Amino acid sequence: MRWIGRLIITLAGFVMVLLIVVKVVLGPQFQKTVAQPKRPSLPYFTHVVVIMMENHGDNVLTHNPRAAYIDQLMRTGGYDTNYYGVTHPSLPNYVAALSGRMMGTHSDSPVQVFKQMTLAEELNRHHMTWQAVMQSIPSSGFGGNWYPDNLGKNTAPIVAPPVALYAKKHNPFALFPQLNSLRRKHTVNLTQFRQELAVGHLAQFTWVTPNLCNDMHGQSLGPGSRCPVNNPRLLISRGNDFLRQLIPAILHSKAWTSHSVIFLTWDETNDPAHFLSVSGLRSYLKPGPQTPVIPVFNIAIGGGRVPLVVLYGRHSHAIRTNLWADHYSVLKTIEDSWHLPYLGHAANADVPVLTPFFPQSKTSSTR
Numbered sequence: 001m002r003w004i005g006r007l008i009i010t011l012a013g014f015v016m017v018l019l020i021v022v023k024v025v026l027g028p029q030f031q032k033t034v035a036q037p038k039r040p041s042l043p044y045f046t047h048v049v050v051i052m053m054e055n056h057g058d059n060v061l062t063h064n065p066r067a068a069y070i071d072q073l074m075r076t077g078g079y080d081t082n083y084y085g086v087t088h089p090s091l092p093n094y095v096a097a098l099s100g101r102m103m104g105t106h107s108d109s110p111v112q113v114f115k116q117m118t119l120a121e122e123l124n125r126h127h128m129t130w131q132a133v134m135q136s137i138p139s140s141g142f143g144g145n146w147y148p149d150n151l152g153k154n155t156a157p158i159v160a161p162p163v164a165l166y167a168k169k170h171n172p173f174a175l176f177p178q179l180n181s182l183r184r185k186h187t188v189n190l191t192q193f194r195q196e197l198a199v200g201h202l203a204q205f206t207w208v209t210p211n212l213c214n215d216m217h218g219q220s221l222g223p224g225s226r227c228p229v230n231n232p233r234l235l236i237s238r239g240n241d242f243l244r245q246l247i248p249a250i251l252h253s254k255a256w257t258s259h260s261v262i263f264l265t266w267d268e269t270n271d272p273a274h275f276l277s278v279s280g281l282r283s284y285l286k287p288g289p290q291t292p293v294i295p296v297f298n299i300a301i302g303g304g305r306v307p308l309v310v311l312y313g314r315h316s317h318a319i320r321t322n323l324w325a326d327h328y329s330v331l332k333t334i335e336d337s338w339h340l341p342y343l344g345h346a347a348n349a350d351v352p353v354l355t356p357f358f359p360q361s362k363t364s365s366t367r
Helices: 002-030 065-076 090-099 119-125 177-186 190-198 232-251 272-276 278-284 327-337
Strands: 047-053 078-080 130-134 205-209 260-266 308-312 319-321
Touching: 047 090, 047 232, 047 327, 065 078, 065 232, 065 308, 090 119, 090 327, 119 130, 119 177, 119 327, 130 177, 130 190, 190 205, 190 232, 232 260, 260 327
Parallel strands: 047 205, 047 260, 078 319, 130 205
Antiparallel strands: 078 308, 260 308
């Protein structure tokens, strides 16, 4: 029986060495949350626009001629080189970004529902205006999983019909049943949003979800697919063109002020080359406050490194920072500016506020 004891000791030693190596490699990312420090000083945002793109990391967008406008934004606007999706796959990132929690889900199924507090409810309680812009949604109260849906049903599986442009899984407002009555009043399609911009109307908070052809996700393979998921060059070009038209329309609207801000980011990266690289592997091993874990070693699997572009005010400010941050940081920054209570993991001390992008903020250290 001695060999059993020796085996246990050997395995325990191996696990301890592995944990030490992981801690050394990933450093402070494994530190425990400490008491929340005093809130930083941020300007009061007159408008916030969050644009959520899909499934691409900074490594495939930087210096990419098919993403020339995006690359220009990275060079001339605010850009965080150390920003991450919260997890994988897509849907939990949307839930986390709006509510501060993903509630343990690691699924893209659009039939899921979540009941925690959301930013939309916070804004409603404080009498602040908000809008959910969903390109290709057929109506403000639409509850289906996909549109168009050539399968003839709204209970489709995770894989979308090849013709689908709107995806419920990319509309976090539709995943919270308590928002159902509010969605009818606050949800618009992209056409209406453009019309409102043209006459100088912009809500205090606006979330924009492009359709599957313009968010770089792509449509499922099959008859009727115009932007298939297996054509990354087309998807990058279409996403770049979409942003090249939308962002100037926002910035040039009469509603835009010197204290308005756009947060442009991607939900996660699914680039295999990024995952297989050393830096890419570290980005996937980045644990957020609540991410999937490998049960044996308790190693968290994050959403990978993605671009975060911050456009503040009337003129471009070329600010580059290496501040470790993720989708919870965008939520926390918005709540800080508007003096709202932190939702979920936005309250964690290890979730930084995006202070480097705003001139009235105090200097913040990087992680």
